Amino acid sequence: MPCTSVAPELDAVGRARYVTDHLPPGLFRLAEGADSNAPWRVSPEPFPLKPATLAAIESLGDDLLAFYRALNALYLRSARGTAPAFIAEELDRGKPEQIVKLARQNRFKQEIPRVIRPDLILTDDGYVASELDSVPGGMGFTNALAQTYCEIGSDSVGGPDGIAERFAAMTASTASVAHPTVAIVVSQESNDYRGEMTYLANRVNALGLADAIVCAPQDVVFTEEALFARRADGREAKIDVLYRNFELFDLLNVSKQELMLYAARHNRVKMTPPPKAPFEEKSTFALLHHPGLRAYWRAELGEKIYERLLGIFPRTWIVDPRPMPWQAAIADLYASGQPVHDWAQLEDLGKSERDYVLKPSGFSELAWGSKGVKVANDLPKDEWKKALHDALASFDRVPYILQRFHKGKRVRVPFLSTAAGEIKEMDGRVRLCPYYFVVGERTELGGILATVAPADKRLIHGMSTAIMASCRVADDGF
Incomplete structure (x- = not known):
C-alpha cells in the first residue's frame, strides 16, 4: 500500500x-x-x-x-x-x-x-x-x-x-x-x-x-x-x-x-x-x-x-610479505607499467598511480567501518610507504588487503541546511x-x-x- x-x-x-x-x-x-x-x-x-x-x-x-x-x-x-x-x-x-x-x-x-x-x-x-x-x-x-x-x-x-x-x-x-x-x-x-x-x-x-x-x-x-x-x-x-x-x-x-x-x-x-x-x-x-x-x-x-561478480568486486590482493621466486609476479598488479614481484615497487609510485586502498582484511577492531583504511593517493609519499610497511609487518597478526580504488559518481542531492x-x-x-x-x-x-x-x-x-x-x-x- x-x-x-x-x-x-x-x-x-x-x-x-x-x-x-x-x-x-x-x-x-x-x-x-x-x-x-x-x-x-x-x-x-x-x-x-x-x-x-x-x-x-x-x-x-x-x-x-x-x-x-x-x-x-x-x-x-x-x-x-x-x-x-x-x-x-x-x-x-x-x-x-x-x-x-x-x-x-x-x-x-x-x-x-x-x-x-x-x-x-x-x-x-x-x-x-x-x-x-x-x-x-x-x-x-x-x-x-x-x-x-x-x-x-x-x-x-x-x-x-x-x-x-x-x-x-x-x-x-x-x-x-x-x-x-x-x-x-x-x-x-x-x-x-x-x-x-x-x-x-x-x-x-x-x-x-x-x-x-x-x-x-x-x-x-x-x-x-x-x-x-x-x-x-x-x-x-x-x-x-x-x-x-x-x-x-x-x-x-x-x-x-x-x-x-x-x-x-x-x-x-x-x-x-x-x-x-x-x-x-x-x-x-x-x-x-x-x-x-x-x-x-x-x-x-x-x-x-x-x-x-568479477565486474563489481574490485581487484584485490592480499598484502603478503613472503618473497616470491624471481620469475614470479603478482597477478594483474603493475607499478609504472611493470609487473609487481616485490611490494617495494609500489613505494615510489606518484599519487596519480596510487589508485588503491589498504584495509585490514578482518578479525580486528580495525576492520570495522572505515577504521584502518588508507586511501593511497591521499597520502604523502612517506606516509604511503609507512602504511605499506605496516601492512606487510601485520601479515601474521592482522592481514591487510590492497584493493583497487574506484571513485564514486558525483551526484547533487537536496538537504536541509539547519543554519x-x-x-x-x-x-x-x-x-x-x-x-x-x-x-x-x-x-x-x-x-x-x-x-x-x-x-x-x-x-x-x-x-x-x-x-x-x-x-x-x-x-x-x-
Missing part, C-alpha cells in the same frame, strides 16, 4: 524538519552532533534510484548468496586437503585455534550468513561492491528512515517496514518455526547498535511476526535443553534463533560465549550469522580474482554469476547499502540505506556532513 502523508501541506523544508523531529532518538551515533535525533544532513526525500539500478540491486542478492555458498565449499575443501591449501591458510591467518575450529565444525559446515549487506559505491559505469558485511549495522536505522519518510508520503524500497518484515521472515526460515523467539545478542563492543536493534525488535513485535528480544550476553540463560533470554522485567523466554550482533574478533571476550556455542553445536538453538570467520574477511575478494581458481568459481557459480533554514544541494558521492535476508533458498531485499558524503571526502561513511536516507525508485534517479 502506498504511503500517505500525515501532513500533505508540508513544503520541502517542512518535510526535512519532520524527518529530523520524528525519527526515534539514539538510532545512529556520531562523535559530533549527538544531541540531535538526526546528527547528519537530512534530505526531504529518500534517495532516488532509477528502475534499472534497483533491478540490478535486487538481483544482486542471489548472486552474493551463491558467492557465500561457493566460498564456504571452497574453504572446507581446502581445509580437508581437496583444494589448494593456501585458501584455508589465508582465511585462517591471525586467528586463535578456537576460532578456526568453529569454522570447520560439522554442525556449522553448511551454514552461511543469513543477512548480507554489500557496500555499493555508485560509479559512472554502475557500481562496485567495496566490501561485504555479514554482521551489518544499520538495519533498524534504515527501517526507521523508511517509516518516517512514509509518514510524509514518500515510499521507500522494501516498504516502511521492509527490514523488520524480512528480518522476521529470515528468522522463521532459519528456525523452521512460524513465529520464532529471537534473541538479538548485543555485546559491549557492539553496544552502539543497541538502540537501533531495540527499535528493530520493537517493530518486529508490533507487526506480530516474531517475539524479538534484545539482550546482553549475560542475559542469556543456559540449560541442557535450551537457551533462554531474560527480558527486562525478569521473565525468561526460550530462544529459537540467536542473532549474533557482534564480530568474531570480539567473541572470546563475550560473556557466556561458550554456553551459546555449546547450545548451537548441539542444535538447542539456531545461531546466525554462524561463527565462521572466513565470512568476515575482505580477502575473499582476492580469492574470487585469483587466476588459479577461475575454473572452480565458474563451475560453482556458473559463468554469468561469476562474470557479474540557513532552507533546502540546499550538496555535491557528493554515494554509498548504497542494500540489506538482503535469506529466506528459504533465495534472498529478499528489505531496504537500502544511501549515504552521500561530500565530494571532497575520499571515504564514504556516516558523518555529520553526510546525507543519510532510505532509497526510492524514480525515473529521474541515479
Whole structure:
C-alpha cells in the first residue's frame, strides 16, 4: 500500500524538519552532533534510484548468496586437503585455534550468513561492491528512515517496514518455526547498535511476526535443553534463533560465549550469522580474482554469476610479505607499467598511480567501518610507504588487503541546511547499502540505506556532513 502523508501541506523544508523531529532518538551515533535525533544532513526525500539500478540491486542478492555458498565449499575443501591449501591458510591467518575450529565444525559446515549487506559505491559505469558485511549495522536505522519518510508520503524500497518484515521472515526460515523467539545478542563492543536493534525488535513485535528480544550476553540463560533470554522485567523466554550482533574478533571476550556455542553445536538453538570467520574477511575478494581458481568459481557459480561478480568486486590482493621466486609476479598488479614481484615497487609510485586502498582484511577492531583504511593517493609519499610497511609487518597478526580504488559518481542531492533554514544541494558521492535476508533458498531485499558524503571526502561513511536516507525508485534517479 502506498504511503500517505500525515501532513500533505508540508513544503520541502517542512518535510526535512519532520524527518529530523520524528525519527526515534539514539538510532545512529556520531562523535559530533549527538544531541540531535538526526546528527547528519537530512534530505526531504529518500534517495532516488532509477528502475534499472534497483533491478540490478535486487538481483544482486542471489548472486552474493551463491558467492557465500561457493566460498564456504571452497574453504572446507581446502581445509580437508581437496583444494589448494593456501585458501584455508589465508582465511585462517591471525586467528586463535578456537576460532578456526568453529569454522570447520560439522554442525556449522553448511551454514552461511543469513543477512548480507554489500557496500555499493555508485560509479559512472554502475557500481562496485567495496566490501561485504555479514554482521551489518544499520538495519533498524534504515527501517526507521523508511517509516518516517512514509509518514510524509514518500515510499521507500522494501516498504516502511521492509527490514523488520524480512528480518522476521529470515528468522522463521532459519528456525523452521512460524513465529520464532529471537534473541538479538548485543555485546559491549557492539553496544552502539543497541538502540537501533531495540527499535528493530520493537517493530518486529508490533507487526506480530516474531517475539524479538534484545539482550546482553549475560542475559542469556543456559540449560541442557535450551537457551533462554531474560527480558527486562525478569521473565525468561526460550530462544529459537540467536542473532549474533557482534564480530568474531570480539567473541572470546563475550560473556557466556561458550554456553551459546555449546547450545548451537548441539542444535538447542539456531545461531546466525554462524561463527565462521572466513565470512568476515575482505580477502575473499582476492580469492574470487585469483587466476588459479577461475575454473572452480565458474563451475560453482556458473559463468554469468561469476562474470557479474568479477565486474563489481574490485581487484584485490592480499598484502603478503613472503618473497616470491624471481620469475614470479603478482597477478594483474603493475607499478609504472611493470609487473609487481616485490611490494617495494609500489613505494615510489606518484599519487596519480596510487589508485588503491589498504584495509585490514578482518578479525580486528580495525576492520570495522572505515577504521584502518588508507586511501593511497591521499597520502604523502612517506606516509604511503609507512602504511605499506605496516601492512606487510601485520601479515601474521592482522592481514591487510590492497584493493583497487574506484571513485564514486558525483551526484547533487537536496538537504536541509539547519543554519540557513532552507533546502540546499550538496555535491557528493554515494554509498548504497542494500540489506538482503535469506529466506528459504533465495534472498529478499528489505531496504537500502544511501549515504552521500561530500565530494571532497575520499571515504564514504556516516558523518555529520553526510546525507543519510532510505532509497526510492524514480525515473529521474541515479
